[in-house]
Amino acid sequence: MHPKKYPPSGDSLNTRERILNSAEVLFAEHGFERASLRALTAAAQVNLAAVHYHFGSKVALIRAIFERRLAPLNAERLGELDALEDAARGRPLTPAGIIEAFFGPVLRMSMNLESGGHRFIRLLGRAHAESRPVIRELLESAYVEVVERFRAALYRALPQMPEKELAWRMHFMLGAMSYVIAGTDAVQLIASYEVRKSEHPESVMKRIVPFLVAGLTAPLPDAGTAKTRRIEPQIRTRGEPRSARGAERRIERKAA
Amino acid sequence: MHPKKYPPSGDSLNTRERILNSAEVLFAEHGFERASLRALTAAAQVNLAAVHYHFGSKVALIRAIFERRLAPLNAERLGELDALEDAARGRPLTPAGIIEAFFGPVLRMSMNLESGGHRFIRLLGRAHAESRPVIRELLESAYVEVVERFRAALYRALPQMPEKELAWRMHFMLGAMSYVIAGTDAVQLIASYEVRKSEHPESVMKRIVPFLVAGLTAPLPDAGTAKTRRIEPQIRTRGEPRSARGAERRIERKAA
């Protein structure tokens, strides 16, 4: 337990935020374990004990970092989804639109250098690979609402897809994205191209959205025979609610 | 420095392998940092100092784990690719075939419970999210040959795709896969479906390959105008080398 906090006065707020910012940097760079409170408080130029005074513990600090960033991020996601649904007037959305509403805010945040959002995004990618229960619970509670909303939207947009298959494909999409935003420079594994730092997040968006849309709308594993068969183009123009029917002909939803 | 090793006699080999096996288990479960040598040697029922006697250090132990597993894994990958190329007799391969050759061995290994391969696969997924230079160099040196071979094969199979775009899409694919094999039960983030432990790796393969193939062969970001436009089905039957041409019509390779 530590003293109850009143509305911060003076530069106590500065101390808190300096800790949060430095923690974001070092956690993103070295991970939650390797970044020590000593290194962190030294970078923030505050006393070691300030972390426990203002947050209570190291995991509480981690929690605070996520709360500060994830709330507006998810609000933006849901806001974009709301806007899409308002514009659609009851008709299903396009997979591409839903994907952009989900991953767009992340990629835009990763572009926002001055607010330090890009550092948090790296941190978020790192958290996805964590196995400590406390971190996983953190992510889970932060994601539960937004994932459910987007899952439902995708379910409506892809009426031909079984729930289970949809869950897996969302899983694959999240994996591709978290790998990208983790920014462990794993592209280096692929080739010697210096694609990494030089890319603008907008261009990453342009690259990954078609990839994800195509994967999401790929033919079901056991629909038809050939591995290379694909569903027909799902052309969708505004005001034509039957647009998703093209795929529905050859992919049937299976009972859960 | 520690004594030079001679062909192990008696159950010294057992000690070495017990360490390797327990290390695999605990590293996969808790990560490289959180799994201590003390916990590891206790699980293996060997003395703490045995790690340094047989391996020299903790990172050398990690290296040994990867060498033991990664060599046969990559050999299998290259073997499958060789077989495909032999059968194709100079013609380009199908993206699906290449993807299966690359990810199939991984998923099959993750199914191999008795040899403990599934634990290593989780470990491999974990290593992909590591940022420590020593781990990244490990992966890089292990991947460089096999990635170059597969990159070249994909480049031939997708003549319409710029190298840079291909590098990114391989990156996305690796991300989706590493997320899956890391097995951090992140599907739990998606939904309450109990897809996780119950799935056989073969069925995961059936699910992820179409996803990856579709993503890999998706239309290029700035080809055409609409976000939802897709390239035509890339039907490919054996012995018809022009099968990839359908896509080539609308996607043009850009100079690097």
Next chain:
DNA sequence: GTATGATTCAAACGGTCGTTTGAATTGCTT
């Protein structure tokens, strides 16, 4: 059976970690 090298063992070393403590300092209110 005794010498010799390989292996195991208990114990300790030096270091870093998250956390706690209690006093010093600051900033605001009366």
Next chain:
DNA sequence: AAGCAATTCAAACGACCGTTTGAATCATAC
């Protein structure tokens, strides 16, 4: 100016970490 809570600070605590050491034990060859 005094009082008091909020905040900062240096120092230490106890635990755990990877690593090292040197002696004990084992297996094998002579």
